[in-house]
Amino acid sequence: MTTLNSELIIDPNIFRQNISYIKKKLNKSSNFMAVIKSDAYGHHLENIVRDIDDLADGYGVVRTDEALKIRKLSDKKILLMQGIYNESDFKLARKNNLDMVVHNIEQFNIAKKFSEYNNLWFKVNTGMNRLGFEIDEFLDIYSRYLQDTKFTLMTHLASSNDKNSISNAKQFSLFEDLKEKLHSKISLSVANTGCIMNYPEKSYDWVRCGIGIYGGYIDDDNLKTAMTLRSPIINIRKILKGESVGYDGRAVAEKDMKIASVYLGYADGLPVTIRDGTKVHINDNEASVFGKVSMDITTIDISDNKDCKVGDWCTFFSSKLPISNIAKSNDLISYFLMTSVKSRVKKIYKNIN
Ligand SMILES: *Cc1c(COP(=O)(O)O)cnc(C)c1O
Numbered sequence: 001m002t003t004l005n006s007e008l009i010i011d012p013n014i015f016r017q018n019i020s021y022i023k024k025k026l027n028k029s030s031n032f033m034a035v036i037k038s039d040a041y042g043h044h045l046e047n048i049v050r051d052i053d054d055l056a057d058g059y060g061v062v063r064t065d066e067a068l069k070i071r072k073l074s075d076k077k078i079l080l081m082q083g084i085y086n087e088s089d090f091k092l093a094r095k096n097n098l099d100m101v102v103h104n105i106e107q108f109n110i111a112k113k114f115s116e117y118n119n120l121w122f123k124v125n126t127g128m129n130r131l132g133f134e135i136d137e138f139l140d141i142y143s144r145y146l147q148d149t150k151f152t153l154m155t156h157l158a159s160s161n162d163k164n165s166i167s168n169a170k171q172f173s174l175f176e177d178l179k180e181k182l183h184s185k186i187s188l189s190v191a192n193t194g195c196i197m198n199y200p201e202k203s204y205d206w207v208r209c210g211i212g213i214y215g216g217y218i219d220d221d222n223l224k225t226a227m228t229l230r231s232p233i234i235n236i237r238k239i240l241k242g243e244s245v246g247y248d249g250r251a252v253a254e255k256d257m258k259i260a261s262v263y264l265g266y267a268d269g270l271p272v273t274i275r276d277g278t279k280v281h282i283n284d285n286e287a288s289v290f291g292k293v294s295m296d297i298t299t300i301d302i303s304d305n306k307d308c309k310v311g312d313w314c315t316f317f318s319s320k321l322p323i324s325n326i327a328k329s330n331d332l333i334s335y336f337l338m339t340s341v342k343s344r345v346k347k348i349y350k351n352i353n
Contacts, residue, residue, distance in 0.1 A: 005346045006231035006264040010043050012051035012352050014226035014319060015213050019055045021222050022212050025196055030203040031057035033079065035192075035210030037066065042338045043214055043226060047349045049073045052213075060208050064089055064098075071096045079121060081208070082131065083107045090114065101154070103131040108141060117145065121152040121189070124178060126171040128158045135178055142182060152187040152206065153179060160194030161218065168195075172202060193217050216334030218324040227338060228318035229345070231264035233282070233310050236302065245299050246291030251276050257290070257303045262314040265296040269340035270316065271332060274298070278329055281315040282308050 023032055034056040040048040049059070049070055058077030061067050067078050083101040084090050090110050093100055102108050103123040111117060122141075125132035132155060133141070155175050159165035172190070179188060188204035193212035195202055197220060211217050215225040237259055245251045245259055260282070266272040270293050278289040282305050291299035302308050317323040323334040 004232060004234070004263060005344075006229070006268055007346045007348055008042075008341050009228040009230070009348045009350065010047075011226055011228070011319070011350050012048065013350075014215060014224050015043075015048060015052055016055060016352075018213050018215055018223050018226070019052060019209075022193075022196060022209060023055070025200040026203040026207060027201070029205065031206045033058045033060045033077070033189075033206050033208045034213060035060040035081070035208050036070070037062045037081065037210070038339050039066075041210060041214050041216070041335065042341055044347065044349050045069055046073060047351065051352050058099075058206070060210075064092060067093070067098050068096060071098070079208075084110065086110070087113065099152075104133065105137070105141075112145070117149045117151065119151075120149075121154050122146075123154050123156070124175070126155045126174040127167055128156050128171075130156075132156070135174060138178070139181065147183065150185050150187075152189055153182065154189040154206075157190065157192065157195050160192055160198060162194075163198040168199070172199075211335055214334075214338060215319070216323050216327070216338060218328065218334070221322075224319040225317050225321070225323045225334075226319070227323065227341075228315060229264075229270075229341060230313045230315040230318070231262045231268075231298075233260045233300075233308065233312050233314055234263045234297075235261040236308070236310060237261075244291075247294060248292060251291040251299070255303075257301055258305075259290060260287075260300045260302045260305075260308065260314065262298045262300055263296070264298055264314075264316075264345070265294045267295045267342060268345050269337075269342045270298060271330070271337075271340065273332075274326075274330055278326055279321070281318070281321050283312055284320070287314070 039045050053074050059070050060079045060081045062082050070078050079099040099119040101121045101123050123132040124138050159167050189206035191203050191207040193209050196207050215223045217223050239253050239257050241255050243253050272293050274293050287300050287302050287305050290301035327334045
């Protein structure tokens with residue numbers, strides 16, 4: 001007998017299909033950086049490197065320890081997307097042939113100490129106002145230190161998912177004006193997934209693609225959710241009109257109902273804020289959340305699900321039930337749901353080989 005558990009099943013064939021689909025949108029000369037920070041958005045860093053290495057031109061992460069794990073498995077470019085914060089990490093990155101983002105003067109001063117400017121990605125602020133040099137500040141560094149150096153100039157869009165946002169046009173124009181002032185040997189990188197999908201002509205030399213690989217991008221049904229989060233039904237009961245289900249009596253029955261309790265709660269990573277009416281699948285049929293998510297249990301309205309029984313799976317997202325649905329209907333983002341699943345959920349990675 002196996003222990004009853006919720007499962008997170010990860011299908012690498014879906015990453016591969018998603019990547020192939022996205023790559024068709026890019027300019028021919030553009031390189032594909034697979035962004036696999038935060039344990040590949042919860043999909044398992046090392047497995048994904050093994051399974052997509054032939055499709056990626058490089059990898060983007062944030063933590064040095066993740067970069068080093070990748071370096072053991074791949075010779076491709078690896079970018080520390082927020083750079084390093086002390087000299088010993090600079091040396092470690094150099095030793096392991098990691099590229100580094102330089103987004104402020106403190107980071108540049110470390111590189112300057114070693115007079116090593118190769119494989120640096122200079123990030124400029126074009127409106128996100130989070131990381132990155134102001135344009136003038138960067139031009140000053142450029143004129144003093146980088147006139148003969150090959151580097152990558154990068155920026156990050158604040159509203160790439162919104163094709164109508166005027167901020168995108170402003171950011172592109174600042175970036176392109178700056179590029180005109182620099183020598184021609186530099187590489188350029190702007191696009192995350194939203195930018196690739198909405199402005200494929202801006203794929204420049206490197207795209208930095210994360211959420212699209214995993215199928216969490218909202219606006220394109222061709223990208224499939226690579227994770228399946230499912231949990232068994234552990235109890236079924238009938239309730240009468242007027243009775244309520246779960247904490248705070250939030251969900252009140254307007255008719256007699258059938259309620260399934262599912263073995264997954266906020267301690268497994270399903271946000272406590274999930275609303276009544278959120279769609280799930282039970283045996284490939286639709287059902288919906290009814291009652292506040294508890295620590296270990298979520299309650300589902302199965303009044304219309306005829307044959308469902310204890311032990312059946314309730315699926316919260318899968319290739320057939322896009323993670324963006326549950327995200328959208330709860331004012332969440334798929335990035336958050338993917339990276340929230342806790343360690344007590346059994347992870348099953350379907351290896352390709
Ligand atoms: C996370 C990250 C990305 C990937 O963004 P997606 O929206 O997941 O494609 C790209 N660039 C940088 C700098 C990032 O930190």
